[in-house]
Amino acid sequence: MIPLIVNYIKEQTKIHNQNNVTRTKAYLDFYRKFPEIKWSFLASYVSRNAGWNMTDLQSEPYVQFLSEDQRKSLYLTYESINWYIFQDAYPQLLIYQLSMEKNTPLFFLFKHFHISKFVEEEWYRFYKYGGEDRLLYAQIINEQNLIEQPIMEQQPYKSKVFHKLPFKGQNMAHFNAVLLPTEDGKIYGDFVSHFLSVSKRISIGKKIANLLFYPGLYPMFYSFAKHIEITGDRMEYEQFLNKERITDSHKLADFYRDTKHQLNEYREDWSSYTKVKRKWFKEESIKKIKPINSEFYKKRKWIKDLSSIKGSIKHESVEKS
Numbered sequence: 106m107i108p109l110i111v112n113y114i115k116e117q118t119k120i121h122n123q124n125n126v127t128r129t130k131a132y133l134d135f136y137r138k139f140p141e142i143k144w145s146f147l148a149s150y151v152s153r154n155a156g157w158n159m160t161d162l163q164s165e166p167y168v169q170f171l172s173e174d175q176r177k178s179l180y181l182t183y184e185s186i187n188w189y190i191f192q193d194a195y196p197q198l199l200i201y202q203l204s205m206e207k208n209t210p211l212f213f214l215f216k217h218f219h220i221s222k223f224v225e226e227e228w229y230r231f232y233k234y235g236g237e238d239r240l241l242y243a244q245i246i247n248e249q250n251l252i253e254q255p256i257m258e259q260q261p262y263k264s265k266v267f268h269k270l271p272f273k274g275q276n277m278a279h280f281n282a283v284l285l286p287t288e289d290g291k292i293y294g295d296f297v298s299h300f301l302s303v304s305k306r307i308s309i310g311k312k313i314a315n316l317l318f319y320p321g322l323y324p325m326f327y328s329f330a331k332h333i334e335i336t337g338d339r340m341e342y343e344q345f346l347n348k349e350r351i352t353d354s355h356k357l358a359d360f361y362r363d364t365k366h367q368l369n370e371y372r373e374d375w376s377s378y379t380k381v382k383r384k385w386f387k388e389e390s391i392k393k394i395k396p397i398n399s400e401f402y403k404k405r406k407w408i409k410d411l412s413s414i415k416g417s418i419k420h421e422s423v424e425k426s
Contacts, residue, residue, distance in 0.1 A: 107214070107217075110203065110211075110214065111214065111217045111218075114196050114199045114200065114214075114218070115196075115218075117195070117199060118191070118192060118195045118196055118199075121191070121195060122188055122191045122192060122195065123363045124357070124358075124361070124363050124364070125152060125155055125156040125159060125183075125184065125187060125337060125357055126156065126335050126336065126337060126357055126358070128152055128187065128188075128191045128195075129149050129152040129153050129156060129335050130149075130335055131191075131195060132145045132146070132148040132149035132152060133145075133146070133149040133330055133331075133335075135198050135202075136149060137331075138202070139198075139201070139202065139205070141237050142198065142201065142237075142240070143237055143238070143240075143241040143314065143318060144194075144240070144241050144244035144245065144314075145198060146317065146318075146327075146330070147241070147245075147310070147313065147314045147317055148190075148194065149330060150283070150285060150313070150317060150326070150330070151283060151310075151313070152187055152191075153330075153335060153341075154282075154283050154284055155183045155184075155186075155187050156335070156336075156337035156357050157284075157337060157338075157339050157341075158183055158281065159180050159183050159184065159337060159357060159360075159361065160337045160338060160339065160355055160356070160357055160359075160360065161339075161352075162176045162179055162180055162360075163176070163355065163359075163360045164352060164353050164355075165353065165409070166408045166409050166411070170408075170411075180361065181364070182256075184364050184366075185256055185366065186252055186256055188364070188366050189251070189252055189255065189256060189366075190248045190251060190252065192372075193218070193219075193220060193247075193248070193251055193372065194244070194248065196214075196215075196218040196220065197215070197218075197220060197224065197228065197244075200212060200214050200215065200228075201228065204232065210228075210229060210232045210233075212225050212228045212229055212232070215228075219372040219373075219374070220372075221247055221250075221251070221374045221375055221376045221377075222374055222376055222377070223243070223246075223247060223374075223375075223376035223381060224243055224244065224246075224247040224376075227239070227240055227243035227244075227247075228240070239386070241314055242311060242314075242385070242386050243386075245307055245310040245311060245314065246307055246381065246385045246386070248310075249303050249306040249307050249310065250303060250375040250376070250379055251372070251375060253303050253375065253379075254373070254375065255372070257301060257303075281296065281297045281300075282294050282295065282296045282297060282397065282401055283295060283297060283309070283313050284342070284397075284401070285313070285316060285317060285322075285326050286329055286341070286342030286345070287322075287325040287326065287328075287329055287342075287345070288325070288328060288329050288332065288333070288345055289325070289345065290345040290346050290347055290398075291325075291396040291398065292342065292396055292397055292398045292401065293316055293322060293326075293394070293395075293396055293397065294313065294316070294397055294401075295309060295312050295313055295316070295397075296397075296400075296401075297309055304382070304384070304385070307385050308389060311388075311389035312389045312391060315388075315389055315391055316391055316394065319391070319394060322394070329342070336356040336357060336358075337356055337357025337358070338354055338355055338356045338357070339352040339354075340352065340354045346398070348402075
């Protein structure tokens, strides 16, 4: 019986981890069935943002500033991080679903998927005592520690992406943001910085989660997620902005085929050599709850203007030649 369950979960994970769109939909579909698993809703929004970032790489500003090799490396970084997390997280979700259906905890199956003992214990705790927010934080802690050694600290990501100027420039200038759009045109979220620090990544994850589930805003975020098709196109939310079209409209599938990943299925248990810090479970306060439309698009306009200047210089240089 166990081999059949394990094979079923592996097959379902493979089916839904084909690309950014399929995994984003899988997270959201699971959350709609089991809203007590808050992390799945958070993951759907973070994954959705990754899709927008991937599509951005083929837009004019990035084409002007970055070489094809640089853009490919950044795409593979986004894709690898999200693919790797899904390989670990989706089996957790399916095993929880089976546990609910059979009315008995089946988290001992985690060992067949190389899932950490840390998060296994947290699932047992949740099944027995409840505590949605603690499990949410535990899953954020797990996913960010999960990618630390195999991606953040490994080649070629470390040398070709994280230590290169394009990534460092984005990181220092806070160009990247996790956006939580609404159908009334307001965009909430937070800017991402210090991405190389696991503690900072956990902190931003908790902040976004607290904003996502903020009582006055959650219904708007859920409505957007439920009603707007997932395509990887920023027009998903820019259609609601009171401005002319801001971004070239393209779906993720217009640019990228499904990526074949070389990352090994085996995952060393990060919790066997990493001490879980108490601060990782601490509540993250939200200082200001307000839309970030203006700040986000001011930075995007700055990049677009710079790319236009660079494009003009390049064009003049070609004409002179």
